[in-house]
Amino acid sequence: MLSYDVCECGAPLQRIERETPSPRGSEVVLRVIAAGVCHSDLHIWDGYYDIGGGQKLKLQDRGVKLPLTMGHENVGEVVAVGPDARGVSAGDIRLIHPWMGCGECVVCRRGEENLCVKPCSVGVHRSGGFATHLLVPHPRYLFDIGSLAPERAAPLACSGVTAYGALKKASDTIADEPVVMIGAGGVGLMALALHRKLGGKSAIMVDIDPAKREAALKAGATLAIDGAANDALDQIRAATGGGSWATIDFVGAGPTVKLGVDAAIKGGKVIVVGLYGGDVVVPTPFLPMRALTLQGSYVGSLNEIAELLDLVNRKGAPDVPVATRPLDQVNAALNDLRAGKVIGRLVMAP
């Protein structure tokens, strides 16, 4: 098999050849058909998250080891099945839930492996899909994609379930009130598409990039606000009738979280998804006086992947622009993403 691996933080991925793994026990080996390129790959590649004040959260201190094959949005064809793997057979096309935990703790047993304190995620802690083959420890991580095209299904594993998990946290208000979204990147556009399928009333997108605002309007946003405008906050308040009930921040920079907090109405929620980095000061009396909820949302659970695939198979694939590229262009794809040149999603096709 062939993979493109991070051997040194931030340096170009290197092409590595090794023996294709044979599945043991409950393991399953898949041939990768589609592997999405995600913004968090840039952080994993760099080896850190910016946590504000010049501080860095190093991934190598959190169990990430090099060399690493990144790629956590994968669809593959099952090519080999271990003797204890039930429910899948060679030839099956499956989406791989990448957010694996230890599989044994209480959190994992209730299906929220994405929140396990011993994460073992595909493309982060274990080998991912920027490769020709991928080994999965158990068939419970494999999901039938129904009639979806593999390159459309792959982004559901991260961008899709992340958007879905965040929207679910706003589900008490989205049918009656506009939802404010910050950041019209791949996940933001995915959220716009899913918001409509979930019966959302309307969505207001905030982004500092005019091309991304235009993409958001095309994707169904009722209004697109320039987050860098001096009166961005006033524009959000006017568009929401006095303040936002739910703001989902897909950027997660200090100023974007602050904008979300400032724009919240009494009883409103700010759901932070993006990992751009930075910090924010929230006056503590705001929390009780404005009954403010400041909540994080991290990818999604096994149940949420299943619900999302059900939704998409009933109501159609999210209409997010998807471009495919051959696997040997993965370095160029990552660089384009970093340079902000990607509208929608890039998917590597080995």
Ligand SMILES: [Zn+2]
């Ligand atoms: Zn991702």
Ligand SMILES: [Zn+2]
């Ligand atoms: Zn666990």
